[in-house]
Amino acid sequence: MVLRVGCAFFLLAVVMSGCVRGPLAWQRFTLNQPISERDVAFIVDGTTRLPEVLDRLGSPDDIQSVGRWIIARYHFSDGRYFRADYGWGLRFVIPYSSPDLVMGGGGFGTDIFQVTCDAQWVVQDHAFAWHANSSEFRLWPFGEDQQQ
Amino acid sequence: MKPLWIVLLIVLSLSPGCAFIRGTYGEEVNQGDVAAIKKGATRTEVATILGAPDRIVEANGHEVHHYYRFDVKSGYILFFSRTNVKSEDVFVIFDQAGLVEEVLVGRKKPPLEFQFWPFDWPFDS
Numbered sequence: 116m117v118l119r120v121g122c123a124f125f126l127l128a129v130v131m132s133g134c135v136r137g138p139l140a141w142q143r144f145t146l147n148q149p150i151s152e153r154d155v156a157f158i159v160d161g162t163t164r165l166p167e168v169l170d171r172l173g174s175p176d177d178i179q180s181v182g183r184w185i186i187a188r189y190h191f192s193d194g195r196y197f198r199a200d201y202g203w204g205l206r207f208v209i210p211y212s213s214p215d216l217v218m219g220g221g222g223f224g225t226d227i228f229q230v231t232c233d234a235q236w237v238v239q240d241h242a243f244a245w246h247a248n249s250s251e252f253r254l255w256p257f258g259e260d261q262q263q
Numbered sequence: 264m265k266p267l268w269i270v271l272l273i274v275l276s277l278s279p280g281c282a283f284i285r286g287t288y289g290e291e292v293n294q295g296d297v298a299a300i301k302k303g304a305t306r307t308e309v310a311t312i313l314g315a316p317d318r319i320v321e322a323n324g325h326e327v328h329h330y331y332r333f334d335v336k337s338g339y340i341l342f343f344s345r346t347n348v349k350s351e352d353v354f355v356i357f358d359q360a361g362l363v364e365e366v367l368v369g370r371k372k373p374p375l376e377f378q379f380w381p382f383d384w385p386f387d388s
Contacts, residue, residue: 143345143381148372169369174352178329178367180322187367195381234323236365252381 138203141252142221146192147176149247150228158230158241165236175230184239189228196221197252220253282339283377289317289332292353297368300355304363309355316355325364326357338379345378 150172158168165187169175175187202216224246231240296312309328316328330353337346354367 137342139342141343141381144348145346146348147350165367166365169367171370173369173372174354174367175369176331176350176352178320178322178327178354180320180325183323185322185325 138200140196140198140219142196142198144192144194144196144223146225147190149191149193149226150189150243152243155228155241158238160238160240163238165230165232165238168230168238172228183234185232185234185236187230187232190225191227191247192223192225193247193250194221194223195250195252197254199254218254218256220256222250222253224249280339281341281379282337282344284335284337284339286335286337287333288335289330290314291332292330292351292368294368294371297353297366300363300366302363302365306357306361309363313353313355322356324359326361328355328357329353330355334375336375336377338377340379343379343381345381347375347378349375 154172155168157163157171165185168187172189175189177188177190179186179188196219198217198219200215200217202214205216206213226247227244229242229244230238232238292313299312300309306328313328313330317331318329320327320329332351334349334351335346338344349372351372352368354365355363356365356367358364
């Protein structure tokens with residue numbers, strides 16, 4: 116019975132479009148799927164051609180020219196954000212005013228996989244840049260990161 | 264039973280509800296259209312099939328026509344939301360004579376999922 120009522124209320128909560136924003140929110144944003152070292156193990160610099168890379172990994176989202184080299188880049192972005200409105204409950208104490216007391220934070224990072232080709236589309240080098248791990252839910256916005 | 268109703272009422276009042284949102288940017292490039300572009304085709308022939316490119320860049324003496332599309336799916340349930348974006352890109356590269364040298368289109372990316380759970384745990388390793 117409890118489970119049934121619980122499920123019914125959960126469904127009601129899910130379909131209900133509330134008039135107020137909740138006191139808590141965890142939000143996540145991703146752009147494209149990450150590419151791992153294993154996914155690119157087949158690339159042999161000086162031999163593999165860019166069309167072969169595309170067959171395995173999909174098309175890049177950016178192509179640039181630097182000097183005589185052509186650089187194809189894949190981006191994967193990951194962002195996380197948390198917010199808590201500690202003043203949310205005051206609306207029940209002070210009905211005519213509901214001041215916000217919001218704390219929280221997040222981060223956003225982008226992994227990049229880049230392939231450098233010559234004019235014949237032969238891969239000359241490839242490399243990763245890892246930044247997506249910099250995204251995190253921050254429960255406390257104050258203080259500095261402990262980095263060395 | 265009464266405490267259960269009170270608890271559920273509190274949960275409901277805390278809940279901001281739910282939302283599922285879908286958005287796209289740009290035209291989807293049909294795989295058949297891409298296959299119809301052969302090496303040696305002219306700019307006009309490419310434009311007839313794919314339309315005007317979203318972006319044109321110059322790379323090492325080559326003219327690169329970039330066609331792109333973004334697909335967004337966003338889910339919001341209770342306190343949790345997740346937004347996933349997928350980009351689809353096609354590059355048509357012309358040689359210095361203005362003829363197609365390469366069409367760069369990779370394998371189709373997997374379909375985008377509607378998700379609302381923002382954490383890696385417990386689904387991802």
